[in-house]
Amino acid sequence: MRGFQSIPPVIKNLVIINALFWLAEITFREQFINVLALHHYQHPSFGIWQLVTYMFLHSLAPFHILMNMLVLWMFGSPLEEIWGGKRFLTFYMICGVGAALVQLGVLAVSMNMLIDKLNSGVITMEQFRERGADVFNTTVVGASGAINGVMAAFAYLFPNAPMFIFLIPFPIKAKYVVIGYFLLDLFGGLNPRYGDNVAHFAHVGGAIVGLILVITMNKSNRRTFY
Numbered sequence: 001m002r003g004f005q006s007i008p009p010v011i012k013n014l015v016i017i018n019a020l021f022w023l024a025e026i027t028f029r030e031q032f033i034n035v036l037a038l039h040h041y042q043h044p045s046f047g048i049w050q051l052v053t054y055m056f057l058h059s060l061a062p063f064h065i066l067m068n069m070l071v072l073w074m075f076g077s078p079l080e081e082i083w084g085g086k087r088f089l090t091f092y093m094i095c096g097v098g099a100a101l102v103q104l105g106v107l108a109v110s111m112n113m114l115i116d117k118l119n120s121g122v123i124t125m126e127q128f129r130e131r132g133a134d135v136f137n138t139t140v141v142g143a144s145g146a147i148n149g150v151m152a153a154f155a156y157l158f159p160n161a162p163m164f165i166f167l168i169p170f171p172i173k174a175k176y177v178v179i180g181y182f183l184l185d186l187f188g189g190l191n192p193r194y195g196d197n198v199a200h201f202a203h204v205g206g207a208i209v210g211l212i213l214v215i216t217m218n219k220s221n222r223r224t225f226y
Contacts, residue, residue, distance in 0.1 A: 007073060008080040010089050015069045018143060021056040022065050033057060038100050038140040040107050055096040057141035068143045075147070075154040082157075091153065091217075092146050095210045099145025102205025106189070110135045145202040148185075149210025151178050156214050182207050 007015070024032050038054035039046040058065040080088040111132065118128040154161075155178035162171035182204065189200030 006077075008077055008085065008088075010080055010085040010092075011073055011076050014072065014092070014143075018056055018058065018065060018069060022058055022062075025057060025060060033139075033141070038103065040111075040136050040138055041104050043136060051097050051100045052093070054100060054141055055143045055146050058143070059141065064142065068147055072143065072147050072150065076150045078158065079150060079153055091210070091213055092150060094213060095149025095206045096143070096146030098209030099148070099202040099206035100140070102208070103140055103145070103199050103202040106201040107135055107138060140199045140202055142199070142202075145199070145206030148182075148203045148206035149213070151181070152207040152210035153214040154178070156211060156218075178207075 021036075034045055035047070036050060036053035037057055038050045058068065076088065076092070079091070083091070114123070114128055114132050114135065117123045118125065123131070155175045159173065159175035161174040163174050163177050164171055165177065185200045185203040185207075188198060189204055192200075
């Protein structure tokens with residue numbers, strides 16, 4: 001098992017930046033979060049920079065950032081060592097932005113579906129206002145979209161790498177772990193539960209973007225991959 005002292009430089013810097021942002025969130029609270037979190041594209045607080053900045057924010061509870069940074073280190077370290085820091089950072093950022101765009105697209109579709117239901121009489125104006133407010137006021141934070149892209153790339157390049165999952169006494173191949181996690185996110189996105197507070201489609205979008213990127217990169221430069 002690799003020690004934390006061997007964390008590749010880009011991942012180390014990403015962890016530091018995320019930690020600094022999290023400390024800023026704790027210090028400045030909503031004033032800081034509202035400017036940088038990803039909002040619905042028609043929301044008055046939306047800014048184009050949020051396609052990038054949202055991925056450096058996390059919920060105030062420490063578990064969110066700790067888990068994300070742990071997964072980034074586990075899956076990202078082999079990729080940075082193979083690709084180099086510049087290529088890995090480019091890949092990571094594209095996955096994060098792609099995840100944000102997918103999430104915004106899903107929010108737009110959700111709002112249009114509510115409008116259609118209102119116009120066809122399926123829901124009342126009161127129901128539309130309640131459900132529409134949930135969609136319109138959605139905010140997204142977290143590195144999970146970018147990290148899901150990293151996980152997808154790892155599973156593509158190292159599909160048979162053994163992984164140990166908490167409470168499971170035997171190793172599972174990386175491809176099954178990542179596919180299973182992807183399917184759980186897809187199911188969660190298609191069957192949203194009240195109070196879930198997870199941007200499942202950002203996760204799904206990040207994984208899809210990451211897979212497309214790594215397949216494209218692999219075809220153009222096969223010597224770089226294993």
